[in-house]
Amino acid sequence: MSRLRYFVRRTFITAFLIFLVASALFLFFRLMPGDYTALLTQQGMQPDQIARLEAKWGLNEPMHIQYVSYVTNLLTADAGQSFRHGAPVWDLVKPRIINSFILVAPAITATYIIGGTLGAVIGKYRGGLFEKSSIISVSVFHSIPDFFLGILLIAAFSETAGIFPTSGMLSTRTSILMQGEPFYAKFFLKEFWMHYALPFATITLYFMQYPALIMRNSVVEVSDQEFLHYHRLKGLPQSKLLQKLIRHASLPVITLYPISLATSISGLVLIEVVFNWPGIGRLLVDSVLARDFPVIQFVFLVAAVWVILGNFVVDLLYGVIDPRVSVEGDGE
């Protein structure tokens, strides 16, 4: 019962936060110096188009009515028209969200699997040259800015060795051919995976530090705990012992995984810019340089929702993974 209440409470808080961010964005973009309609005209819109937009968004109405129409439009996934492309913002952003997600979700997952394994091995064989060198190397990869790491990989594997293409998601020819196909059609092309390899590797190398170091510390800590001594004295075989150790030690890493997935959106912007990957980060940067406000506003909302939802999932998972976390009495 209390778990259900916790869930409902969290859902409400999450919905409220998203609403708050959307409202803040509205305020920000309307209080901006300069008239919103004047901005539209500057971008070369026809008077009748402007009149239609004004009617739809209630731009001639007082602020609070504008706000209501903004919220109702958002609820129907209508975020207005892009200044630059003239297309509805939602149509522009939707494929970009998918592109970002298919890059970042597998990459962060791989980071956690590889990094966690590495951390466990470091924690098991402590105190040697291996420990020192692996800790230093993961720290080095995290100190190189992610965009410079990307540049280095491009320089080494694309421009010098010529194995992978330098940027983009598909070659121009293929992307024209693929128009109208569903988004998963490109997964069957070798070309897509060649484009995919370098950004994937960049993310994996850059974010390796967290899971590796945390897993290492956790393994070291759990190794000293009494229940493991007990199992050892009981005569449990090595493999079973290891299994128990890993199960307990991986808790902090598992809880960190969704958080990393949520916050990676920030680093993703830079990686998408380096590799010219057509995701939302790239779209945000392009829109900022072109001062395409409706798109900026909506992409930021998407990024914020991404983080908020990620934290929501983390909060729910905490209770399920770690029974020591009690959900009862939360804030009461």
Next chain:
Amino acid sequence: MSVTNAFKNFKESDYGIVLLNTLRKLLQERITKFAFVCLVIILVLGTIGPAIAPYQYNVQHREDGQLLRYAEPSLDHPLGTNDRGEDVLSRLLYGARTTVITGLLAGSLMLSIGLFVGVTAGYVGGRTESFLMRFVDFIYGIPFIPFAIVLITFFGAGFYTTIAIIGLVLWRFIARVIRSQVLQIKQRPYIMAAQAAGASTPWIIRKHILPNIANMAALFFAMGVGLAILEQAGLSFIGVTDPFNPTWGIMLRNAHQSGRVVEAWWWSFPPGIMISLTVLSLYLLGRGYEGTSGDDEVVV
């Protein structure tokens, strides 16, 4: 009071003793020694860099009336020239100054806000604490780079605007850790004794809490400076900061956009290596501190 006197007084104060002890412990490890030397060099370059730079950073060099583009390293131009015929070494040295300013200013801002929020939340407790920590949670929810991009589109791409945005958002991790540290210290007997003797809260914080977290604060200052430098480089690379300010991030951006990362290696690699080296040194110092404080923590 003269400078030597002030220095002597600082050395004998609580903070001075704590900081000097930490530094002494830190410098026992070879790798932290290396990091420390790197940082000192970068700090010196940031201070005197523009004075020892062979040219102005924005002078376009010409040879026989032709713009000297992509010149290879030579005695005249030790790190060659870039796409506009500017001397790369000079730009690198000027960039050291902007990097040092960014790091120190944004780092101090992060440390002050983080310390204030963390100590208040940890020591005062109760409603204040839960309110402050909820606020920290909220700040944690901000996706930094997109947020900074949006703010910069509003407030313009000034050098100090960027620093302010970095400092005003990224203090969050400092506040969290300082708070948990203060919570531990608060339980110690001497604090209770001071409270029982009727000491005021500000006095306890100044006399007992702050000296005890001074080394930790110094560590987070180092980490914060590293983070600030990374984020500033990232924002410069995206192209939303002041393009006329020669930062290392801007140099990387120009090199990447020209598509000559490999051919003009003298232009593209040095700024990236400098950023990486600076940030790595700062992180290594932080990790090294963790090593001196606990026996089982990560020691590099």
